[in-house]
Amino acid sequence: MRVSAAEWREWILAGIGRLGTVVLPVERAHGRTLVEDVRSAHDLPLWDNSAMDGYALRAPDTAGATPQQPVGLVVTGEVLAGSAADPAVAPGTAVRIMTGAPVPSGADAVVPVELVSGPEADRLEAADTAHEAELWGRTEIRLDAPVRAGANIRRRGEDLSAGSPVARGGDALTAARLSALAAAGVAEVRVSEIPRVAVLVTGAELRPPGAPLARGQIAESNSLLVAGLLRESGIEPVAVRRCSDDADAVREQLRDLARDCDAIITTGGVGPGSHDVVRLAVRSEPGVRAARVAVRPGQPQCAGRLSSGAWLFALPGNPVSAATSFEVFVRPALLAWQGRADPLPRLIPAVAAVGWRGARGRLQLMPVTLEAGANAADDPGDPGAPGDDRDAAAAPALLCRPAVDPRGVSHAVGGHGAVQAYAVVDEDRGDVAAGDPVGLLMVGPR
Template structure:
């Protein structure tokens, strides 16, 4: 891995123009390329910011937060009923209920004015603080109202109570200082409930990475333009933007770029201060007009000992689809160059860009989660590189998973992208995989 210095994008970056070198790019394994990307991404971890509790859902926590009190903060009733001493009901039955004088009524948010002593009880509502002296609550359905000889209100308890029955003791769920969530955790509705409970009106989260998205290729048209001979609409930018949002980041759609290295470098320089990372699609293969390949190859072959702000991480990966996928740092910004083929662009984002964005937001396990599944249909074609095949997951009657390969899964095809919920990992070799084989599947978000 060679590096090249320079204080701006264009300075110190050589642009390779000879076509021959494109055919001799060393392919790194997927896990090696991922490690390069993650090392660069974690070096650019986002700063934290405070956001209101109501707006923090889906963000990643930037600090470990802890319980600010015991929870519950007091012994509370789990239902509507009567609070009493369990010992006073030890002999109670439906035919011979225990009679207890009512000394208080406690609503949620209130405190009983009297202590529950021997022979007494307090009417209590769900969530209310259990009065002093009481150690159990009996539900209303097991009681009956009564009046004592002197006209005082009483309750008849028809079953013996156990100490602690229907009482949530103080600190049952959390103790003061107990951890609520660790940094990098995606804040979900359940977390928000906890944070609100413990008074976190503002929550420290990682800032969302800003991602500049470029599509390279003089053949590309805006999505609202009519088709023209030999031209196609730029759909990749919008797919990538949606995947960026799904990763918790903010896309900056920067349009299309011509197949001219100088124009690409100038565009990167223009967005440098606006973004944290750059993702491009197209221009990474071996054609005469594959501009990103020329830039990365030039960076790899043009090394100086200056400030080393620009360098190539890799410019070919041993994978199908998307082997020309490239990564590097240009003027201090991580740049991931994805294939222009929709299927290869999709796979490349999941393997490299999504993990990078997660790592920049403190995710300690940013790679896609994998499961084992049984292949439904044979994938007979072999490949010199590991293949990532779009599949639909199904659940067998015994709970095991089935991986059903989707049609139209070539790198240039997009028909199956919307239906894929996993990527089957097919090892390299002269043959693919047979129906019935147990394979690894990467789960798509």
């Protein structure tokens, strides 16, 4: 039977379920998926602190300061980062302060060190690094402009207040998110288990990389491809095996791998032919479904739960077909299995630099390389001159062109090595012309 790519993926996601959970210290949770909301244990920042190296002072003391009549303040103390000191700031005085240090209770502003002058500043400018700490502010500073109350102070709780959400269940624990959790006082998190996945490559014509090749033989590359895609998904394969083109041998390998695996990914042998050994090996499995999926490349697919309990993702043997099938069907399933809130691939808008023949009625996945478009060199901070008509209709910053010959995509493993993304073209579009918009499914970790 023939199904759309969306229907096939929906069927897989509906049956995949959820893995178990485990509590880990935040130091060991990178790349995992959070399974419950996490809230801040305290205000962030915990106290008013300085955003600059400089001087904490009373803003009213600087009123009326000008270059002609600067205001002088006597430096009476200092607060270092990590210090609990709270020195008094009397009228007419200032306290040296480092970035991140708590602002003294009597101060209501911080002036950066580079905006002051006077004996202290003169010493600092002349000092070498070895003596800078010793000479840092001994006597008096002068200001030639008023300082606004609140200047350069980070207020307690302005980032997060205690009890505010820091991360949501389903979030990927990226480096940035783990940093936020640690800063918010979170020591451990409940995350999903990582699926245990094995790779099984079939094909009588396959030989190890570098081995001599006779007529009809090819170097096997799918094991490297699929294992690498798993690693880019944060999953180290528990086994990578090759198998002969024999249905009984495939069945035995699946049975053996399922003892230690949550899922098995195979390549090759999923077509309707009499020698497609993976399809033949699982045809008696009631939970496994074979389908012709309306996608190019990668039409023959097989997936489902084996009677052993392990999931099977049986992908086509052509390398590009295996890669696109992984991106569109397997990776979303692996993410959904871990409870990821956004398991589906996100597409980035781009424009085709050249045209190519399509296949109306099938979702197209064209391996492409990327290049800068007309607006890529524009300064993103430049809003344009008054009256400038720049808008979303301007030329995009990203162009794509096929990395392989569009007439033979599925087997083009050499050209596929340069792939940076897949241009995704909907079933109803057919041919792609130069200048047509396309969505890009980026390759690499997500």
